[in-house]
Each structure stands twice: as C-alpha cells, then as structure tokens.
Amino acid sequence: MCSYDFSGGVDMEHSKQAAYVAATVAHEMGHNFGMEHDISESECRCPASECIMSPATGITPPTFWSECSMRALQHSLSRGMDYCLRNPPDKAFGGARCGNGISACINKCCNPATCQLAEGAVCASGECCDLKTCQMLAATTVCRHATNECDLPEYCDGQMEHCPADFYVQDGHSCPDHPDDYCYNGFCGSRDAQCQYIWGPTGSNAAPACYDLNLYGSSGGNCGFDYCYNGFCGSRDAQCQYIWGPTGSNAAPACYDLNLYGSSGGNCGFVHESSRFLPCDRKDVKCGRLHCIHENEKLAFGDPSTVYTAYTGLQLRSGEEVACRVVWTKYIGRKNERDPGMVPDGAYCGKDEMCVDAKCQNRTAKVLMAPKCDPPSCNNAGICNNMGNCHCEPGYGGPSCAIPGPGGSVNSGPAVEGGVIHVGFVVFWLLLVLTIAFIGASIIVKRKKDFWLHKQIWKKLKKALKIEKLLVPIRKAPPPPGPPPIRTAELNAIWGDTPSDASRTTRHQQSVPPSFSPPVVPCSNFAPFPSKPSIVHSNSMRPTAPPPQVPQRPRSDVLQALYAEKGDELGINSVKQESPMYCVPPESAAAVKIGRAESFRPVQAPPPPPHSSEVLLKLPLKFEFLI
Known part of the structure; x- marks a missing residue:
C-alpha cells in the first residue's frame, strides 16, 4: 500500500453498472491492505452468500467483508502497513458546495435540501461532535490520543466541534519513558x-x-x-x-x-x-x-x-x-x-x-529558536509542549502547573472535567467535619465518664509542654482621689492677693496639703504660713531644699502708718480709718466666710441718677459756669 514500488495499481471492469465497478475496486484494494481470498467458508464467515474478497462473484455484487478480511486488515494495521495513511486531508478535494449534486450530509445532523443544520442540531461534523445527538461533546473528552511518549493528547473544549491542533513535547526535551533520549x-x-x-x-x-x-x-x-x-x-x-x-x-x-x-x-x-x-x-x-x-x-x-x-x-x-x-x-x-x-x-x-x-x-x-516554558520543568507537574506552554497533569493548572487545575494546556484543552480543586473549600470542609466529630466525641465522654474531653486534653497538653500558670496577686484597687482643696479664695481673703498671684504661689509648692479651714486669726497677730512644705517626698528627684520664701504683702497697720507719714510730708489730709484695712468677720455656725475689706471704690453709695428735666435745667447753668 505505502511502498515506493507497489503503491499504485490499475483496475479494469467491463460492466457499466456502478455497483459492479465498486465491488471490483474494493476487492483489489483489499489485496493492497493484506487481505487474501475467502477460500474456507467455515473460517471466513460472511453475512451474505458472497463477500467482497470471494474469488469470484455471482450475479449480485457483494457488499460485505468477511471475518477473514477484517482480521487481515487488523493485522496489517498493527504492523504499520498504513504508514502513508496517517495524514488524512483536512477537507475533501474541491470542497463541499451546495447544488453540485453531491450530498455532503452523511448523518442526520444536517439537511441536504437546505445545506444547513437540522432542526435542534448544534453541529454535524468534527471530532468533538456527537453525531447521535448532534450536540457538542463535553469538555475534557479526548478527541485525539497520544500516539507515542513524545506526543500529547488533545481534548474537546465543549465549544468547538473540531479537535485542537496536534501538539507534542517540545523538541530537545528528554523522552518521558526513555530519559537518555530526546x-x-x-x-x-x-x-x-x-x-x-x-x-x-x-x-x-x-x-x-x-x-x-x-x-x-x-x-x-x-x-x-x-x-x-x-x-x-x-x-x-x-x-x-x-x-x-x-x-x-x-x-x-x-x-x-x-x-x-x-x-x-x-x-x-x-x-x-x-x-x-x-x-x-x-x-x-x-x-x-x-x-x-x-x-x-x-x-x-x-x-x-x-x-x-x-x-x-x-x-x-x-x-x-x-x-x-x-x-x-x-x-x-x-x-x-x-x-x-x-x-x-x-x-x-x-x-x-x-x-x-x-x-x-x-x-x-x-532548539535555540523553539518556544520555551517558564519554568522549563513546569514545576515537575507537567511537560513543555512545542508551543512553549506547559501541558499539566490532571489536578494541576495555570501557565506553569503551579496551582490546582483540570490539567492539559491552553492549547490541548482541559484534561478532566471539574478538576479544579479549591484548597480553601477542602480545608473548610475538613475542619468542619473534624469539629463536628470532636463535639460528638466530647458529648459521649461527658455522658459516660463525666468530664469534658477538651479540658482533659488541655490538661495533658499543659503537662507535656510544661506550661505553668502565671499567678498574679489580686488586691483591691485603691479608692479614687478626692477633689483637690479649694484654697484660692481663702488665701486671697487672708493675704489680699489676686488670683494670679495665688496660682503662682501654689505652683512652687512641692505637695498639696490636706484640705482644712483656716483658723480665725486677729489682724494684729496674723502671720503667714511657714514656707516649708508639710509633706516631703523622700523618693523624689526634686531638690530637697525648700524654695525661697515668696515676698509677702506688708500688714495693714504698717501700710497705714506709711500712708500717714507720706500724707503728712505731702500735706494731704488723710482720713483716719476707725478700723483696720483687713478684718475677719465673726464666725457663724454655718461656715466661716472671709471677705476682702480693702477696696478703691468709695464707701458711700452713689447718688441716684437725675431725671431728664433736671438735666435739661442744669445744662445751661453748667455752660454758663464754663464760660
């Protein structure tokens, strides 16, 4: 069939009937495929009285092959006698044309009268078309098997009726079954x-x-x-x-x-x-x-x-x-x-x-110009094809077979359906099942042995890992501090200072003494508080020596004597006060109030405001006085 010397033949048939011509051509081509004549009827069973490879034919032209012919054909194909028949053409010579009188519809999926698909049909030809249902084969269906260890299988994608192009292992790659060869x-x-x-x-x-x-x-x-x-x-x-x-x-x-x-x-x-x-x-x-x-x-x-x-x-x-x-x-x-x-x-x-x-x-x-895969090893989960893409094993995917996927490649199609394994889903369901199983076991142990399983496990785990409990002393929290004593008004009343002076004075103090009510002291015997603080922090970085004493306002009698002396020198009649400038009001039963006696305002109450008529009468007099 495929030899250089015997690949051609000449057949001649004198009959003008096409059926006899077809039977003669089929008989001679059977010899080309290694078939012999059907001599023994017992061994070469035939569905009809005569088969195509019979030595002679009768009136009716044969249309069946005998079992001997089928075995001979299978034997010839197994020995490679179809060496030159492995490259079928992609399309018929001249192509299919509607109206040329030749029916190109060989199945129920197409309508020869309209040269269109039959009703409900999606496809009518191709390796990925199911001619029984006229529908596309499911994705991951193998449409072309690998012929050898350096060839790669191709899969249907569920969208096209034709099988992808034939892809194979990259040139120069070690043979999968013979690593010493390429x-x-x-x-x-x-x-x-x-x-x-x-x-x-x-x-x-x-x-x-x-x-x-x-x-x-x-x-x-x-x-x-x-x-x-x-x-x-x-x-x-x-x-x-x-x-x-x-x-x-x-x-x-x-x-x-x-x-x-x-x-x-x-x-x-x-x-x-x-x-x-x-x-x-x-x-x-x-x-x-x-x-x-x-x-x-x-x-x-x-x-x-x-x-x-x-x-x-x-x-x-x-x-x-x-x-x-x-x-x-x-x-x-x-x-x-x-x-x-x-x-x-x-x-x-x-x-x-x-x-x-x-x-x-x-x-x-x-192989310098051949497309390369990245990485060349495809992460040891696939092999690089002749297009420079990784052909992954089932369960792996991605350009480099580094993630879960259906296998195959972008060229050959997916290898398995639903093969994308989401690791998150697997971990979630695994943890869920283990949690339910642990809860069930804990309930059973609690009912039978009256202790919780997780507490027992934690106890043994602490003992095995030598985890000691950290003991922290527990004491009652101290009470919250009380409000600071309000001494500004009291000191102002005693010293006659302004609030700003009092605040400056208190900032120099080391600590705040406890709240107390100042005693009633006569004006003549009044003396300021000692400047040394009552509480000294021994554990402090502040200087131990007390700060210098803040200058104090002279006493009222001293000021009154000074004012009188200066008034005599200047010839000013000073008003002699019958009472000292500072006086301490008598202590009542409710509380002790300290008031400021000294004031620059006049002691007498101001006169009432004049009426409008009086103002108008006095204005001319005032103007006359001024003139």
Missing part, C-alpha cells in the same frame, strides 16, 4: 524502542561497533541519550521494538561503524529513485541505519514483500561476537516521516548532541 518532531529518538517497533518485543539496540557499518553506505548499516523531535522520541531501543517487536533492542555500538560503508548492511539512507545506499560521515555513524538485536524469527513491522533485512556478525577485539541486524523499506510516509529502519530523530549521539535527518547536530543550537 523528543524531536513529536517522536522519541530511542534506538531500543525503534528496534522493538521493527523486530517486536525482543528487539533492542545493537553493539556500538555495528554502527561503523554505516560508513560504507551498504544495506547493513547507515546512519544514547535521546531527545524528542517533531513529536517523537529518538530512542533506538523504542524504534527496535517498533520494528522487531517487544524483544527488540539497540545493538552494540560497534555495529554502527558499519554505516560508514554505505551498503545494505550499513548506510545513512536509501535513494528510491536510484536504489542507492548513502554512506555516513564518521561523526554521523550513530545517526544512520538502526542496528538492533532481537529474539524474533521474523519482522513485526510491515509486509515482507516491501521490508528487507540484513545481518552482519562482528567479532570485537575483546573476542566478543555481536550481531547487527538492520531493515530498510520502500515505504513512503508523510513529509516529515522518515524510514523506520533509520535511527529516529532525537537519538543521542554525543554530549548535548542529537540525531536530526541522519546527522549528529548540536541540540542547543537546534
């Missing part, structure tokens, strides 16, 4: 995996000496820590298993020296047009023809008529004998898909080097 163009460059792909499960990479055969440009050899490249891992072991089956694995390093010869046993490629093998340069021998070892008797890949094998035995200087097995095919795949018998792109070929197009190239320089 991904490139969506494939892993593992030699062991490729040998298993070709030879089956027992396939593996051959000895390193086998790759020297690639220098000769023969069929026996041509051009490992491997990398991802173009969505595939460059693992030699994986490629050997792909070719030879599960036992396939990479051969000894010596086998790759055969790639220097450019023969069927070792080369760096095969030119279909000229049927010529290309030899490898010395630095590229590990990137040429893939050498495997296996335990299979036959290939696990391709059709024997289009896949060829070669075997070379080497004896190393140490005396060890190694086997170098290679395959080459005439299959032609997609544009970027290489011969499966070659070392896959991304295979390790040196320190920070990987194979690309049968050349050993610097990995850093090759």
